[in-house]
Amino acid sequence: MRAWMLDDFGLENLNLHEIPTPEPAAGELLIKVSAVSLNYRDKALVDGIYAPEKMPKGLIPVADFAGVVAATGSGVTKYAVGDRVTSHFYSTWQDGPWLPEYADFQVGGPLGGGLAEYQVLSEDAVVPTPPYLSDEEAATLPIAALTPWFAMREYGDIGAGDTILVQGTGGVSIFAIQIASALGARVIATSSSDDKLARARELGATDTINYRTTPDWAAAALELTDGRGVDLVIDVVGGEGLRDSIRAARGSGMVAVVGFLDGQSATLDLMDVIWHQTHIQGIAVGHRRSFHDLVRFLDEHHITPVIDTVYDFADAHAAYDQLARGAFGKIVIKVG
Ligand SMILES: NC(=O)c1ccc[n+]([C@@H]2O[C@H](COP(=O)([O-])OP(=O)(O)OC[C@H]3O[C@@H](n4cnc5c(N)ncnc54)[C@H](OP(=O)(O)O)[C@@H]3O)[C@@H](O)[C@H]2O)c1
Incomplete structure (x- = not known):
């Protein structure tokens, strides 16, 4: 072969x-x-x-x-x-x-x-x-579909009435948009490109932020949620931006630490984490039982x-x- x-x-x-x-x-x-x-x-x-x-x-x-x-x-x-x-x-x-x-x-x-x-x-x-x-x-x-599913369904309980934030339009984030939208959640998507954000809206993103033209995307997310913050951030960027994900999450909300596109270490202001009572949850793809659940869900919703x-x-x-x-x-x- x-x-x-x-x-x-x-x-x-x-x-x-x-x-x-x-x-x-x-x-x-x-x-x-x-x-x-x-x-x-x-x-x-x-x-x-x-x-x-x-x-x-x-x-x-x-x-x-x-x-x-x-x-x-x-x-x-x-x-x-x-x-x-x-x-x-x-x-x-x-x-x-x-x-x-x-x-x-x-x-x-x-x-x-x-x-x-x-x-x-x-x-x-x-x-x-x-x-x-x-x-x-x-x-x-x-990997790309199971990872956000695992964050949303095994560590979180995302459904109608919840808001999630996804970063960029790579493999994980696009699946996150499609899955969260099928779960009935509101999805805030960020990207460096307005064209990609338009395509993200077609896939189910309800709100979009261009992180190039709006570098303080966490403040924009807070504004979009009337100051409350989102229930779950799927953080694929990592690095020092993790602080912004914590700012963008609601009190007792979750930041799923998934990726390291911007670096594998971060400095945290512990007072931010303490005051927000943020759940910082590392994600390593997921197990086979959850993959089975995902496959059934995708089939049911015909997500392409x-x-x-x-x-x-x-x-x-x-x-x-x-x-x-x-x-x-x-x-x-x-x-x-
Ligand atoms: N922990 C796990 O289980 C797990 C599983 C899968 C992936 N990951 C990790 O998650 C990360 C993403 O994986 P992927 O496969 O989705 O990557 P990918 O398909 O290569 O995604 C790249 C996209 O991310 C966006 N991006 C890059 N830098 C950014 C920044 N500074 N701020 C916001 N968005 C940024 C860009 O989107 P725009 O062009 O729209 O700006 C870019 O096109 C990687 O670090 C990967 O190793 C971890």
Whole structure:
């Protein structure tokens, strides 16, 4: 089979190889990969800044993929040849609280990922692909859709009458807009671009703020909520801006710490946190039970993932380059 392998850190070391097709061990599925989608972590991993000490040489990268079961190992009971499946990122996190050992079983590093014609995964490391989605669409779900869903439904209880704030128009935030809007919540979206904000409104954002022309977007969010603040901020930006997310959240509201686009550390004014009684909640994607719940919800509401560009398998480097520039929604690479 053909597989992209990271022979060393740096995109120039992501090379296409011809290698033997893997065999499924007991409890595993051999999946014929149809499509992968890229997340910011996939780029950080290639750049060598995402747990580099844990990544094996020659890793097949990319966490999120969808495909068709081509063979099953002994003892497999949940899936059969021909079933359509979508990968689950924290492959051993099935339900319940997070445990540190789950970190070693992330699909797409340290475990092999989807940027190959075939990949093996445990039958507990996939969910059934929702029938209404193509494999290219389903490949966008495992990280970018589950992460905001987990924040809204497992740590929060977002529904009608609540207000959430999402930052920018990348993969996580676009899913956050679509999901929160389907839950009946009011959604305040920020972006550097008025054009993107117009598209965000078409997807369900009720209020929008351009964070370039309105740098104090937290004050704007407070104004939009009559000084109360929002129930949940999905913070994908991180860095020093975390302080603004705390300002924008209501008293006893939640800031879901998801991303680090602007940096991996922040200085907090503890009095802000104390007076606001803010819940600061770290999010690490989510477990498989919640992914199942999400898939049912998406199916029920027929939410269609927003794909910016689909690349051919041979053009994987170009897909990573676009990720570095930013996309509206998701970037997909066709494999099969
Ligand atoms: N903890 C987790 O479980 C988890 C899961 C998924 C992702 N993440 C993290 O979340 C972050 C976002 O991931 P993603 O895949 O959605 O990224 P992405 O698709 O690359 O999103 C990039 C977009 O974010 C917006 N942005 C960039 N800098 C910004 C800033 N300073 N203020 C406001 N918006 C800004 C821009 O939107 P505009 O062009 O509209 O301005 C940009 O297009 C990354 O750090 C990623 O590693 C974490």
